[in-house]
Amino acid sequence: MGHDHAHEHAAAAGGNRTRLAIALAITASVLIAQLIGAVASGSLALLGDAGHMSSDGIGLAVALVASVMAARPATDRHTFGFQRMEVLAALANGVILVVVAALVGFEAVRRLVEPTTAHIEAVPMLIVASVGLAANVVAYLVLRGGDRRSLNLRGALLEVLGDMLGSIAAIIAAVVILLTGFAEADAIASLAIAALIVPRAFVLLRDVVRVLTESAPHDRDVAQIRDHLRGAAGVVAVHDVHIWNITSGAPVFTAHVVVEPELFERGDTHALLDELGGCLAEHFDVAHSTFQLEPAGHHEHEEHAHR
Template identity: 55%
Template sequence: MAEHAGAPKTATAFYRRRLALVLLVTLSVAGVQVVGSVLSGSLSLLADAAHMLTDSAGVAIALGASFLATLPATAARTFGYLRVEVLAALINGLILCVVSIVVLVEALRRLGQPVEVNPGIMLIAAVIGAVANLISLLMLQRGQRESLNVRGAYLEVLGDLLGSIAVIAAALIIWVTGLMWVDQAASILIALLILPRALSLLRDVVEVLLEATPRGIDTEQIRTHLAAIPGVIEVHDLHAWTITSGVLALSAHVTVRDDIWNDRDVHAVLDEAKACLREHFHVDHSTLQLEPSGHRRAGPQSHR
C-alpha cells in the first residue's frame, strides 16, 4: 500500500501551544470564580464562571481538533481530517449560544428576587478573571485572524473578558449604592454580549460547510488572470472553497488554443496558471483541467 502524504499544516496548528496555555488559565480562573460566587452570593459571577467553564470545554475541543487535523489523508478520506477544525468551531458556536440563552433566562427569572451579595469578594474574583482573560486574549490575537478554530476560542475568551468587566462594574455599583438587582442586570448584559459573537462564528462556519467562495477571493479576478495567460481562450467551471482555515482549494477548466494543445505546450500553461494562483491569490491546492478548444460542448450541464 502506498504511503499517504501528511496533512497540510493548518492555521490552528501554529497556535496549539497558546491554546493549551489559554485552557490552563481559563480552568484556573473558572475555579477561582466559582469559589468567589459561593462566598459572595453573586449570580453574575457564577454566570461568568459557568461561561468560563464552557469556554474551557470549547478550547479543549479546538485543541483536540488541531491534533486530529494533522492526521494523514487516506484512500477513504482524501483530505484527511482537516474539516474537524471547522466542526469544532461549529460546536463552540452552538455551546456559546446555549450558555447565553440559559444565563439570560436565569437572570430574568431572578431579576425580581435580588439576593444579598458581598461586593468585595465579587470584585476580587472578577478582577482576577479580567486579568487572566486579557492575557489569554493577547495570546490568541494574531491566530484568530487566520483560523476559524482559534477564532472560536478567541471569541469565547473575549466574551469572558467582557463578562468580567461587567461583574467588576456591578460589584463597584453595589458597593457604592447597595442596589443588589445590579448583579442580575450584569448577568443579562453578559448573556447579550455572548450571543452576537456566537452567531457571527456560526455564520462563518456555515459558509465553509456550504463551500462558499472564501472571503478575499474574487473568482472573476482569478478568471481574468488565468485568461490572460498566453494560449488560454477561456476559463469555466471555476470553483473556490475553504477546506479548513488556512487551506484554500480551487478547481477550474481551462480551454487552450488547439495549436498549444497539439504542440504539447500545455505544460507551460499549466505551470504558469499554478504559479499565478499561488503568487497572486495564495491558493496552493488547485486542480486545473486543460482542454483543447474543440473539447467543450455547450449544454445544460455547462457551468460558469
C-alpha cells in the same frame, strides 16, 4: 511555492495548538478560583461567570483536540485529511456561545422580575472577578494573532472575549452593590453581556456555514480569477470554476481550461499548468489548484455528451 504554503499552514497550526493549550490552562485555573469565590461570597454573578468560564474551557478543549486531529495526514478515505475538524469545532463553539447567551439572558430577566433577597459579599466578588479579568486578558493576548487564519481559534477567542466582558460586568456589579446595595445591578450587567455575545456568535456561525456549504471565500473574487487565467498565453476560455475552503485559510480551486489545439501539438501543456498554478498561488494565495486542460471545441462535445 505550494510546499512553502503548506509548511506555513502547518507551522501556523502548531502555533495555534500552543496558544490553545496555554489559554486552556489559564481558563481551568480561573474556573476553580471563581467556583471557590462564588461559594465564599454567595454571588450568583460569579457563579454565572464560572458557568460561562466552564463553557470556555469546554470550547477550548474541543478546539485543541480538533486542532490536533486536523494535523493528521490524509488517507484514502479522508483525502483532504482532517482539516475540517477545526471548522466543526468552531461550529460547536458558536453553538455554545449562543446557548450560554440565552441562559444568561433568561436568568438575568428572571432575577429582574423576581429580585433575590440573598446576601452578596461584594468584596470577595470584586476580588475574584478582578482576578478573572486579568486572566482573561492574558488568555486573549495569547490567542490573538492566530484568529485571522483559523475559524477554530477565532471561536475560542470569542469565548474568551465574552468571558472577559463577563468579568468586567461582575466587577461593575460588585462595585455598585458595594457602594449602593443595589443587587439588581448584577442582573442588568448579565443581560448586557448576553446582548454582546450573540452578534459575535452569529458572525462565527456565518463563517462556519460558508465553509461547510463550500461557498467561495469572501476574500476571493471568482470573476477576477477567471479573467486572470484567461490572460495566459494559449488560453481560450475558462469554465466550471469552483473555489472553496477546506478549512479557514486553505482554499482549493478547480477549473476546466480551454486552450488552443496547437498547445497540445507542441507539448506545452506542462508549462501552461505551471503558469496557471503559479498565478493562483502568487496573486490569489491559492496553493491547491487543479486544472483540466481541453482543446478548443471539446466543451461543446462534452455538453452534447451529457444531454
